[in-house]
Amino acid sequence: MKKNLFLLLCLLGLFAGKSFAQKCATDEESKRLKQLHPEIAVEEERFNQFVRQGLSHLDPRVLARTTSRKDTVYYDIPVVLHVIHSYGGADYVTDNDMYNLIARMNRTYSLQYDTSVIIAPFKKYVGKAYIRFHLANRDPQGNVTTGVTRRFSYLTFGGDEQAKVDQWSPTSYYNIWFENVIGMAVAGGTVLAYAHFPSSADSDPYHDGVICAAQFINDGSTLEHETGHYLSLYHTWNSSGAACGTPGACGDDEVDDTPPTVGHPSCGPTPYDTICANNYFKIYPDMSGADSLVNYPDTTNVQNMMDYACELMFTKGQVVRMRYALDSAGGGEIGHRDLLISQDNLSPNFTNIYDASGNLVPRADLKPIPDFFANYSGSKPQYFTCPGTALKFTNKSWRDTITAAKMIFDHGATIDSQTWINPTYSSFVSNSFTDPGWVKIAMTATGNNTGDSTINFNNKIFVADATGTPGTGYIQEFDTSIADGAKWPTFNYFNNEFKWQFCNRGYYDHSSIEYLGYDMRVNPLLGVYPQTGYPKGDYDDLFSTPMDLTGFSSSDPLNMNFMYSGASRSSTSADINDTMIISYSVNGAKNWTNLAVLSKNSLNNKGSLSIPYAPIYDGDWAAKTIPLPAAARTNYVVFRFRFQPNVGSDGYYSSGNNFYMDRLLFSPFTAEVSLIKQDNSDIVIAPNPTSGNAYVIVKNVDNSVAHIAVTDIAGRSVYTTSQQLSGSETRVEIPSSVLSVKGIYMVQTRTGNQNSTQKLVVY
Numbered sequence: 001m002k003k004n005l006f007l008l009l010c011l012l013g014l015f016a017g018k019s020f021a022q023k024c025a026t027d028e029e030s031k032r033l034k035q036l037h038p039e040i041a042v043e044e045e046r047f048n049q050f051v052r053q054g055l056s057h058l059d060p061r062v063l064a065r066t067t068s069r070k071d072t073v074y075y076d077i078p079v080v081l082h083v084i085h086s087y088g089g090a091d092y093v094t095d096n097d098m099y100n101l102i103a104r105m106n107r108t109y110s111l112q113y114d115t116s117v118i119i120a121p122f123k124k125y126v127g128k129a130y131i132r133f134h135l136a137n138r139d140p141q142g143n144v145t146t147g148v149t150r151r152f153s154y155l156t157f158g159g160d161e162q163a164k165v166d167q168w169s170p171t172s173y174y175n176i177w178f179e180n181v182i183g184m185a186v187a188g189g190t191v192l193a194y195a196h197f198p199s200s201a202d203s204d205p206y207h208d209g210v211i212c213a214a215q216f217i218n219d220g221s222t223l224e225h226e227t228g229h230y231l232s233l234y235h236t237w238n239s240s241g242a243a244c245g246t247p248g249a250c251g252d253d254e255v256d257d258t259p260p261t262v263g264h265p266s267c268g269p270t271p272y273d274t275i276c277a278n279n280y281f282k283i284y285p286d287m288s289g290a291d292s293l294v295n296y297p298d299t300t301n302v303q304n305m306m307d308y309a310c311e312l313m314f315t316k317g318q319v320v321r322m323r324y325a326l327d328s329a330g331g332g333e334i335g336h337r338d339l340l341i342s343q344d345n346l347s348p349n350f351t352n353i354y355d356a357s358g359n360l361v362p363r364a365d366l367k368p369i370p371d372f373f374a375n376y377s378g379s380k381p382q383y384f385t386c387p388g389t390a391l392k393f394t395n396k397s398w399r400d401t402i403t404a405a406k407m408i409f410d411h412g413a414t415i416d417s418q419t420w421i422n423p424t425y426s427s428f429v430s431n432s433f434t435d436p437g438w439v440k441i442a443m444t445a446t447g448n449n450t451g452d453s454t455i456n457f458n459n460k461i462f463v464a465d466a467t468g469t470p471g472t473g474y475i476q477e478f479d480t481s482i483a484d485g486a487k488w489p490t491f492n493y494f495n496n497e498f499k500w501q502f503c504n505r506g507y508y509d510h511s512s513i514e515y516l517g518y519d520m521r522v523n524p525l526l527g528v529y530p531q532t533g534y535p536k537g538d539y540d541d542l543f544s545t546p547m548d549l550t551g552f553s554s555s556d557p558l559n560m561n562f563m564y565s566g567a568s569r570s571s572t573s574a575d576i577n578d579t580m581i582i583s584y585s586v587n588g589a590k591n592w593t594n595l596a597v598l599s600k601n602s603l604n605n606k607g608s609l610s611i612p613y614a615p616i617y618d619g620d621w622a623a624k625t626i627p628l629p630a631a632a633r634t635n636y637v638v639f640r641f642r643f644q645p646n647v648g649s650d651g652y653y654s655s656g657n658n659f660y661m662d663r664l665l666f667s668p669f670t671a672e673v674s675l676i677k678q679d680n681s682d683i684v685i686a687p688n689p690t691s692g693n694a695y696v697i698v699k700n701v702d703n704s705v706a707h708i709a710v711t712d713i714a715g716r717s718v719y720t721t722s723q724q725l726s727g728s729e730t731r732v733e734i735p736s737s738v739l740s741v742k743g744i745y746m747v748q749t750r751t752g753n754q755n756s757t758q759k760l761v762v763y
Contacts, residue, residue: 024308025184025194026229027238033196037203044199047232047334048254051324071130071319075326075341076360078136078351082177083150083214084163087373087381087396090215091156091180095398097217098135098148099363105133108224108305109314118313121297125257127319131231131326133174137352137364140168144352144364146399150371153494154537158183162534162652164207171339172351174230175209176223182213192216195229198325198335208335221311228306232325232334233318236300236307237263244308250276253306255317261300264309274299367453370405370443371396374461376590381493384543386588386638387412387434387466394428395420400447408442411435411463433463436487462489464589468548468636471666473691476544478502478662479511487545488513498535498645498654500542505614505660507563507621508686508697512662513542515643517578518569518612519654535645535654543589544639549632549666558633560595560626561671566659567606567613570648576600577646578656582626585638592640596626603659613657618684618699621662623671663687669761683749689761693736696749699729707750708732710760713743725751734760 034040081098085091107113111128118126135147155163156179163179182191193212201208210226217223236258237244240251244263252260259277277298284292303312314322326337339345346353348361355361373394375382385391395405406419412434420427433439439461444454465487479485480502490513492499499516506512519535552558560582568576579599583592605622606613615621641661648655669689684697698706710719719738723730739745745760 023189023191024225024229024235025182025191026197026226027235028184029194030197030200033200033204037200040197040200040203043202043334044197047199047325051254051321054320054324071323073130075131075323076346076353077131077133077326077340078173078345078353079133079147080136080139080145080168080173080175081148082164082166082175083148084153084156084159084165084177084179085150085214086154086156086180086379087152087394088379089180090213091178092396093178093214093217095146095148095400101217101223102133102135104220105224105227109133109227113312115313118303119299121299122301122303122313122315125297125301125315125317127314127316129314129319129322131322133227134351134353134360135363136168136173137361138348138350140172142349144366146364146366148399150398154539155534156180157537159534159537160184160211161207164209164211167206167209170201170205170208171336172345174227174340177209177211178214178217179211180214182211192219192222193226195226197229198232198337201335201337221305225305225311228314228318228322231322231337233306233314233321235263236304237261255315255321256282256294257296257315257317258301258304258306259296259298261307264300264302264307266308267302267310276300365450366399367450368397368400368402368445368447370445370453370455371398372407372441372443372457382589383460383491383493384462384464384489384541384589384640385433386464386546386636387436388432389588389590390414390430390432391461392428392430393418395423397423397443397445400450402445403448404446406444409433409439410441411437411439413439433461434466436463436465438462438489462491462543464543464546464638468546468634470551471547471549472551474547474665475687476664477506477509477511478513478664479509481511484545485511489543491541491543493540494538496538498538499540500641500643503660507565507615507618507662508684512660515540515580515645515659515661517643517645517654517656518658520612521653534647534652536647539642539644542641542643544641546636546638547666548635549628549637550635552633552666552668554630554633556668558628559667559670560628560639560664561667561669562624562664563621563662563671564603564624564660565605565615565621566603567609567657568600568604569608569610569653569655569657571608572649573600575648575655576604577648578603578654578659579644579646580659581640581642581644583640583642584628584632585640586631586634586636588636589638593631595628595632595639598624604657609657615660621660625670628666665689668763683751683754683756683758685747685758685760688759689763690736690739691763692739694734694739694760696732696734696747697729698725698732698749698751704752706730706732708734709748710734710738711746711748712741713745715746718745 083093109129109131115126136145139145149166151165158181159179160183164177167175184191195210196208210230212222234253236253237251238253240249242249245265246262249262250260259280261276277300280296280298282294303310305311305314325334326341327333345351348356352361373396374391376391397405402423404421405423408417414432418429438459441457442454444452446452490500497520501514501516503512503514504510579597581597582595584595585592645654645656667689686695686697696708704725705722706725707722711717723732739762742762747758747760749756
C-alpha cells in the first residue's frame with residue numbers, strides 16, 4: 001500500500017517555518033510529575049483507553065462521531081494570562097500582545113487560517129476544533145477583570161513551576177504564565193514553553209496550565225502547540241520516547257490520522273522520514289459492522305501543530321481527542337477540563353463569558369492601572385536615593401491602551417510633575433529630590449476610552465538625609481522608636497515573606513534588625529501555601545543613613561562592627577547558600593562597591609535548626625568586624641546590606657533560617673564585647689568600645705546590689721558606684737566624664753557572691 005511521495009517532496013520548499021528548532025519541555029515535565037505521582041500514568045492510560053474505544057463510534061470516512069452529539073458545537077474556555085516580569089526586556093509583554101494571542105489561537109482552533117498551503121495528502125484530514133478562548137471577565141472573587149495579571153518577580157528568570165504565582169482555579173480558568181526565560185535544562189536547545197497534561201491536574205493542581213518564555217508570545221505557534229498538550233495531545237512522535245528527529249526512532253501519538261514519525265526539528269527542504277509511515281493503514285468497523293480499511297498517507301504530517309517544524313494544522317483525529325478531554329459525556333473528560341466549558345462556569349456569576357441571555361460577552365474594558373519602575377542604571381530597581389541623585393522613572397502603566405500618564409512628586413522634587421503623551425513602555429523621566437523621607441507620588445494613567453485612573457505611591461521611594469551623621473560615638477540599635485532607626489529603610493522588592501524587618505529581640509536590649517529567612521511554606525514543591533515562589537534569585541535591601549566618617553583619625557584603622565546571630569536549616573555545608581553582601585556608595589547611591597560578602601558560618605553562628613530561629617540570650621550573639629577602606633572614609637557614605645536567600649539541594653526550600661543584626665557602630669578597634677553567663681546572671685557592658693558613656697547591664701538578678709568599680713590600665717580607681725537591682729534588667733551608668741582618657745579600663749562588677757571583670761575600650 002505504498003503511495004507516491006512525489007507531491008510531498010515537490011512542496012517541501014513551500015514551507016519557511018521557524019528559523020530555529022522549537023523546543024517544548026512538556027515531555028520532560030510529564031516524566032518528572034509521573035515520578036512524583038505514579039497515579040498520573042494510570043489516569044493517562046484510562047483516558048487513552050477511552051479514546052481507543054471511542055473510535056468505534058467514529059465514521060472513518062469523515063472521522064466524526066456518529067452519535068447524536070454535535071461536533072460543531074463550540075466549546076468556550078475562559079483564560080487568564082499571568083505576566084511574571086522584571087519591568088524590562090521581553091518579559092513585560094504588552095496587553096495588545098496578549099489580546100492578539102487570544103485572537104490568533106481562536107483562528108487556529110476554529111480553522112480560520114489559509115489552508116491552501118496544506119499538502120494534498122492531508123487536506124481531507126484538516127480538523128476544525130470548534131474551540132474558542134476568551135479572556136475571563138470575572139476573577140475568582142467576582143470582580144470584573146480583563147483576564148490579565150502582572151507580578152514583578154525575580155522568578156521571571158527561570159522560576160518555571162515556582163513562577164506560576166497568582167493561579168486562578170484551574171477548574172474554572174485555563175492559566176497561562178509568561179516568564180523571561182524558561183530555566184528547565186533540557187538537552188537539544190532552548191526551551192520555549194511547556195504544558196501540563198490534563199492527566200496530572202488532580203495530582204498537581206497548583207501548577208496546572210502552560211508556561212511560556214515571553215519572547216515567543218508572537219511566534220505564531222508556541223502557545224497553540226502547548227494548548228494542544230493542555231487538551232491531551234501528544235507530540236506526533238510521542239511513543240518513541242526519543243528526542244524529536246532521532247533517526248530510526250519512530251513513534252505514534254494515539255491519533256490515527258497523524259502517521260508515525262520521528263518528528264522534525266525544523267521546517268524546510270530537508271529529508272523527512274517516510275519509513276515510519278510506510279504502508280500505514282487502520283481498520284475500523286464501518287456503519288454496518290463490517291471491517292473498513294482506511295488508507296492513511298504514508299508520508300508524515302510535518303505541518304502538524306504538534307510537531308516542531310511547520311506547525312499549522314490539527315487533524316480530525318486530534319480534534320476528536322481534544323474534544324473528548326473537554327467532554328464529560330461518557331466519562332471522556334480528564335483533569336476536570338469539562339468544568340471549564342460548563343454553563344455554570346461560563347455564566348455571569350463565574351467567569352462571565354456568557355451573559356444571562358446566553359450571548360457571548362465581549363472582553364471587559366476597564367480603566368488603566370498606573371505603574372512605574374525606578375532605577376539609576378542597569379536593570380535592577382533602585383527606590384533608595386540621596387539628594388541630588390537623579391532616578392530614572394519609567395512609565396509601566398497597563399490595562400487598556402494608555403494614551404497619557406502623569407506623575408506628581410513631592411519632597412523637593414526637581415520636577416514637580418511629568419506628563420507622558422502617547423507613552424510607550426520605554427518612556428522615562430529623570431528626577432531627584434532634596435527632602436529626606438518617603439516620597440509621595442501620585443500617578444495618573446489615561447486609557448484610550450476609559451478615562452483616568454490614579455494611584456498614590458507613598459512608600460516606594462526613600463530619600464536619605466542631605467548630610468552625613470557623625471560616626472564617632474554612633475551606635476545603631478535598630479530601634480524604630482528612636483528617630484534614627486527610621487532612617488534605615490528596608491525594601492522588600494518582591495513583596496514576599498523573605499524580608500528585612502525590625503523586631504523586638506536584641507543584644508543587650510529588645511530591638512534589632514532581622515532578616516526573615518525561614519521558609520514558612522508547607523510544601524514549596526507543590527506550592528500549597530503560600531505560593532510565592534522559592535527564594536533563589538530573591539534579594540532584599542537594608543540601607544544605612546548617610547555617615548560622616550571623617551571624625552576618625554586617618555592614622556588609625558577604621559571598622560564597621562556589629563553583633564549578629566543566625567542559623568541555617570541544614571548542617572550540610574553545600575546546602576547553606578544564603579549570602580549577605582555589604583556594599584558602600586560615596587556618590588549619593590549612584591554606584592556601589594562591595595565591602596564584604598558573608599555566607600555560611602559568617603552568617604550562621606548557631607548552626608542548624610529545623611524550626612524558625614530566634615536568639616534567646618546574649619550568648620547567642622557573635623561579633624563581626626568589617627574593615628573599611630580609605631575610599632569609604634568620607635563625610636557622606638551610605639551602606640547597603642543586601643540579603644540573598646537561596647535554596648538547598650532539594651531545589652525548593654530556603655537553605656537558610658532567620659538572621660539578626662544589632663549594635664552597629666564604627667570604631668578603630670575590632671568588635672570586642674565580653675559575654676559572661678553565670679548561673680542565672682548576665683553581666684555585660686555596652687557600648688563597648690565607646691567614645692562616650694557606657695552602661696553595666698545586669699540581667700536576671702533580683703533583690704541584690706551591684707557594686708561597680710572602674711580602674712584605668714595602671715590600676716588607679718576612676719569611678720565607683722552601687723545600685724539596687726530589680727526586675728529582669730538593670731542598667732548602671734558609667735558617665736563619660738570619668739572616661740575622658742582614651743584607652744582600656746577594667747570594670748569590676750560584684751552582685752552578691754558573683755564577680756565579673758571586663759575590659760572597656762574608650763576611643
